[in-house]
Amino acid sequence: MSKKQIIKDIFNDKINKTDIYNEVIFKIENNNRLTLNKILKYSMITVLILAIILDINYNNKKRVEQEEINGEKIYINNLDNFNNAVASIDAKATEIDIETLEKEQPIVKEIKTPDSMFITRIYKEYIRSDVTKDNYDILTGYNIIYLDSNNDTEKLLDIFISNNRSERLRCIPILTNDIKESTINNHKIKILSYTNSSSIYYKTYYIVFFKYNNLYFDIEARNLTEEELINLIKSTLKEDTNEK
Amino acid sequence: MIISNTLNKFDKLYNETYQEISKYVVCSCNNIDDVKDIVQNIYLEAYKHITKEKNINREYLFGIAKNKIKDYYRFNYKAKFISLFSNTKKDIELVDTIKSDIDIERSYFLKYDTEKIWNYLKRKPVIISKIFYLYYYLELTIKEISKELNITESNTKNYLYRTLKELKTIIGKESDNNV
Secondary structure (H helix, E strand, O other): OOHHHHHHHHHHHHOOHHHHHHHHHHHHHHHHHHHHHHHHHHHHHHHHHHHHHHHHHHHOOOOEEEEEEOOEEEEEEEOOOOOOOOOOOOOEEEEOOHHHHHHHOHHHHHOOOOOOEEEEEEEEEEEEOOOOOOOEEEEEEEEEEEEEOOHHHOOEEEEEEEOOOOOOOOOOOOOOOOOOEEEEOOEEEEEEEEEOOOOOOOOEEEEEEEEEOOEEEEEEEEOOOHHHHHHHHHHHOOOOOOOO | OOOHHHHHHHHHHHHHHHHHHHHHHHHHOOOHHHHHHHHHHHHHHHHHHHHOOOOOOHHHHHHHHHHHHHHHOOOOOOOOOOOOOOOOOOOOOOOOOOOOOOOHHHHHOOHHHHHHHHHHHHHOOHHHHHHHHHHHHOOOOHHHHHHHHOOOHHHHHHHHHHHHHHHHHHHHHHHHHHO
């Protein structure tokens, strides 16, 4: 046997016409089975997510404290287990500047934050209309993040504004149906709080939901006083408008 | 379930084009080990087109081949696209003009050695396995190989000769011991 034939046989063995053909046919036959499995897989993922949400809802306790701050009747709903994230967020954030924000959402000029706080970052948040594709094409809302110029206070304010979502995306959902509502300037507001006693820095965490001027607000505030929080809400909500 | 009419069309296409397609892929690939996967992907895609009642000819198939090679190396390497040589057949140099005193024939009878030759070729720069494939498997001349791979004839010979010599070091000595 010549050496040409030998090396030829090696290539014939490693890049074999019949083997490749058989593999192609096998993959074609297998593909039909896999299509059905994909449908089942996506259905199961949906069921799993629903199960997690229902379980969180069952475990959320809502103890309510009533207070009177600056003449307004305020109900602060307690939120337990808020720190236990259970899911990942599938979204994309694109940073914008304040000029763009004020142009697209002029209402932000009305929001009065504590004097020492300043805007550090602004994002537009997007999700996918088609989860099988990599295109984040649906705008969910705007995220405006404020920090305190005094670093010691560890204050943080995160205001989410949306035209179409009553809440921002979270890694732990909060169901607001049985939350006791406060009233500020004749507007219905939902206020929740969470206290992280394990941290020396974070004391109280507030989450606020309301709708105003056809916009949904979802505000998270860390280490702000209740008075600061209520003043912020009042600065946004003008008394003449009466929306839920 | 595969429809028999589609399968017949596919079989015909496969048999008529396999040699050209595999040659094209060998010349375009970055690693000789990738050839099998790439060729499979090409014909899988061709099958899908046949099921959609598309008329696939040789040129169409080469278009698929080009895209599949691109896709395969998209995140790893830049694919090298080598133009196809013409189909006109010249007299093939079947006589081995490259001197080599390797007695591969003796060592061939040990299966271990064929694997060793293959693994050795895989580890070398891909140009070498391409030259070996074109020279030994497709029996092209040195001139045709140099034209196809866009290298000089002397380089082609050097690659071949040097590699055969190296193979002797790896295979030849062990064969002497084992036979």
